[in-house]
Amino acid sequence: MIKQTEKQEESSKLVQTEEMDVSFYISGVEILNNVGCGICVCSSQEKVLFANERFSAFLNGEMDGKTVKKLLSQALEGGEEDSSGELYIEEDDRWFDVHRKKIRWMDQSAAELYTVYDITKTKQYQQRIEKQANNDFLTGLYNRMRCEKDLEEQISLIREKGGEGALLYMDLDDFKHINGGLGHQYGDVLLQGISRSLKRISGIQSSCYRMGGDEFIIIVTDTRVSMLNRILGDICGIFEKPWFLKGADYYCTMSMGIVRFPTDGDTVQELIKKADLALFEAKATGKNRYVFYTAEEEGSAFKRLDLEKNMRNAIVNACNEFEVYYQPIVDVSKPDHPCMGAEALIRWNCESLGFISPTEFIPLAEYLGLINPIGDHVLLQSCRRCKHWNDSGHPEYKVNVNLSVVQLLRNDMAERVKNVLQRTGLNPGNLTLEVTESLAINDMTRMKRILGQIKELGVWVALDDFGTGYSSLNHIREMPIDVIKIDRCFIEDLGNDEFSDAFVRIVCELASVIGMKVCVEGMEHERQYEILKKMQIHMIQGFYFDKPMKVEDFEKKYL
Template sequence: MSKPGLFQKIQDYFCRANGVYLSCLNREDGVITKAYGTENEKVFLHSIAGESRYMNLLSRLEDCAVESVIEEPLDVEYAKLYGVSVSVDGEQKLMWAALALIDEKIPDAVREKLPQGILTTTEQGVSLALEFLELLTRQLLITMKNESLANEALEKIKKSDEEIKLQCHMLEALNSVIKLLEPDDSFVSTAEKALESTVKALGLSGAFIIRQNVDGASFEVIVSSGDNRLKTIGTSEVPFFTGRQYIISSNSVRPEKFRNFMGKYAINAAVFQPMYINNNCQMYVCFYDRNESRTWEKSDISFLNDTKCVIQSVLSKKITTNSLAGSYASLEAILENTGCGIYVADILKQELLYMNSWCKVLLENTIEQNGLENHVLLDAANTKSFEEIYSVEEDKWFDVHRTDIKWVDGRQVRLVTLYDITQKKRYQQKMETQANNDFLTGLYNRMRCEQDLDRFINDAVNSNSTGALIYIDLDDFKHINDGLGHQYGDVLLKAISHSLTHVHGIENHCYRMGGDEFIVIVAGEPMSQLEHIINDIQQIFVKPWYLKGEDYYCTISGGVAFFPTDATTVEEVIRKADIALFNAKKEGKNRIVYFDGTIDGKSTKRLDLEKHMRKAAMNACEEFKVYFQPIIDVTGEDTCAGAEALVRWNSSMLGFINPADFIPLAEYLGLINPIGEHVLYEAAKHCKYWNDMGYPDYKVNVNLSVVQLLQNDVVKKIKKVIDEVKIEPCNLCLEVTESLAINDMVRMKRILSEIKSLGVVVALDDFGTGYSSLNHIREMPIDIIKIDKCFIEHLGDDDFSNAFVRMVSELANAIGVKVCVEGVETSGQYDIIKNMGIDYIQGYYFDRPMCISDFESKYI
């Protein structure tokens, strides 16, 4: 979710203005705003709606596809907990969680204990506030989406413009090269100008023309641009004089001779092109760049070929003693391969002198209609050097460049080049259409709706008239999407859009707001027929729609707001029509309701627990601390046999979090894997330290969660920890819950057997809570049974508890496993258990879970 700061500001202002406590989140980032309120307020609100209520609310909200607002029941009547899902185009984008204190329901006894300045509201107030928040958030999300689409379109247009500018630049450079065909200058002077123009156009380091001397032992540079170091070169140094063209970019792999030659003259990229005289390769024109990142593009090579053709044409012309026919033939060969339309006209004589084949293709329809002469001569007489024109005959757009040059026979002519930019123009038009129209239905979109509505409101204010906005939503459209598939839902939306545009009076004022929501604006003269227009809209939905070979009925609910009487701004008119629409839905759907000022919206909130947990997990789990609770061996004298490792989360932002609150969420989010691996490593590391410090028999118990055990590589990860820490495997005890084991007995037997094969001890935790059969216990590869503390609470007072513990002890003895009792807190419980043949005891009677420094200070 982008712009979290904006949502934080919206939340904080909204809370203060409406007396509710909010928190914002989405699926991608989790909680994206800090919970509103002081620490005293947060503590009080947490006592009313604990983490479990929030988690249950958010789970329901994510799964709810029909209602956008749900309420989570609380134990007190004076507080309300809501959840609101905000969707755009049928996809859930954002969720709010809201907790409100209803002032009129707060008992006096509670009111006296309220933190100073705590926010309160009324039942009606929270209802109005939440609906407004839902509408506000949806509009903001749509605006952000439209902004993103507009930016993307602008980037594409910008890129297209840059490409056109490059083409124009290349055409202008080509025109300057073509001018060099004028017969006055020498070959060297003309070639030098051509090279300089090309080097400048492409931003090269230089260029040169080289020929073989008569002696055959050396090569001479006869024309150069940009470098005077290249003069006479030995024959053995030149690797390219073979009659073939060589194109070498800075990152190209090159043979040794090319490496030596280019290295000597500090050239990183080059194009070597042969020049022929009487079908013999007698010269080479070489373009080079010392830039280390020069990669030759197709357009570069095409331009260089054109330059070479001009130079070779000049050379041929000089050799044939300024033969006009030879010059014209060379010029024609060049102009036929330029990649754009070119024609030359004598302006004074109104005569078309030349047109290349590409230009004939571009002006094909004009030629067929015998309009070529008028078109060309009128255009050639235009004094503008550059112009963008549209040809009706060709249905094309052109960039037209005009340059005055001397023709091969010496007369002054107009050279005109045409570049087809139709694709660019149509792309721009497409972008404009996409910016204003819905891609699926062809109706105007939300952005165009807001623009038009703003104009209609201003017109109504200035003319002292009234207009109406009808907000339409299809009833139970989701059932059609789910039942028939989205493709048939799209078919229905297109059919409805087509029918709306055929209602007299609103033909050009229908808009799709997204999903199955539409808006119709009635303004001006059609306002006198408003009731008739509304009736015509409702009649559209009286008949069934034929979809997938069957008839399906679809009704609508609608809300009507008037401008400028109900509101004078775009946002308020749409909001009030949406409020009326919501009321129509509440009244049973399939109806149109007018806004009357007595109805308003809904909203919600969620804590930022998930966001901070993700951050803590990504930060090497440093906030998750491992605490240790001693396990006492009571088979003889009561001695410490080790400890159970328990994770605690002390969040830098939220403070200390109850494990019962964050561990289920961590399992749900999949974060229990990195957290669990962190605990396993830390526990094993500390146990290895205890073993080395004189307690070789100390063991550490580590809980494996359901999510961890279901990972395919869980055994590999356990072995990796053992190998890295170098702990004796028998001093590591891994605990698995009984409920997990019996739910997938086959898989658990396999996994636990693989774990035991490492030499690790396995304990069955929470025994007695999973309703497992004695036969299952016998089959499982376990070493220890841990009796859940719920059976210890009433030990001595409850016959069942006494019998259960004694039975488990006898069962364990029979199958050869040990027993550990959890939750022992009193001396009475200890005395009873001591006489039942139990092996280990764990509980507050001996010690609570403690940080590593406290544990080692007492037991090491």
């Protein structure tokens, strides 16, 4: 009886122990299912011995031991030792931190314990931070910091392995006209469109950078430099067509400076500096082109710095170094072809550098944003001088003053003209403001508004350089202008070129129909004069009658 009781007690203890083991196991599984990572144990025979729910969810229920080990091993280094690493599953776009440790299973057999953490949110946050640090927010292109880093890497690579690369420094021509005329939001749209087009060019998809504003850099690596000519052609092709902005087509061109490395330099700073010098040369020689860096640009850089320094000093000193010359305009519609006024032309007689050509300093003044004070100075001096002519027995004399595109973008331009007329007392009808055709056609709506405000003052408006832009003859009817100035390039070949003859004749006939006057500039020879006499020309200026001259010489001869 006692033995039977002892056996029952032992049996009861065994059951209790087994129940406790099961309960402990269940509790352990529940704990492991609720930890913040995936846990998996695989045998040496590639069999999954245990996996918690989180691990199963990570792998979408895939529990084949061979597949699991093969997948996790992609993130691990080494075969036998404990290791860790990161795993990216592309189809799910998820990142995992994987750790492996050698252990003994419950039966003392060799096994591997894997702990897996989902770090997708952390990686995505890191990528966002990295993108913010390396990418331009507006265009999505890489930024200046990333450009300098990548360029340094390319220089080092070529230094070690040989080869050649190229750096292209691009700047949009007159981009401020788009921003000022249409608004910054449309300027942003244009920048985004150009950026997308650049990224579609084969060979530079991942090496385009926005340096800020409307400046871009493109790195052509050593493996792509053989494609340079084709790449340049593709880039130029982007700007051959208009951009559709605010319901209309607008043309935007670019200028570019190009350096080769290591031929032209082997440091980031040196290459960017020399590319910028070549870019400025492209701007100064007419824009809408690219220029390769040469050693000559190095010398011109110092000259440019001298020009800039002296120009700023001259402006600070009330523009006293800038002189206004006057080229007479004759009225050939009247007997004896009397002088009817003059065009005011800016000249710079620099105290330290001497006489500077307008073709040299005006592009620099526009590039530096200094043309406004210079233009204001010319307008004021010209109106004062014309008032003097009118008061000295020539009330019919007019003065023509060129307005730069930068001046015309100022919202208060009409008000500025009005103030000058009030200060000088000049009759508004004796002032003619000349605007370039290319700007007027490129932003017709804005120009019609600004020029309309100017004409309301009683001031005349002339369309300068007609025939050299993207225009059609129909545009002259849309604009509030009084005078069409035919560019000298059509006058040079009069009598020798049928197209030039026909163009001048058609413009004269059309102007007569719509009530406008025609002024021809650049006439130098008797042959040209004889041909123009037969057309409906009102005004002519050119060396045939007289060259631009100082005010003293003009007044001595024509007053």
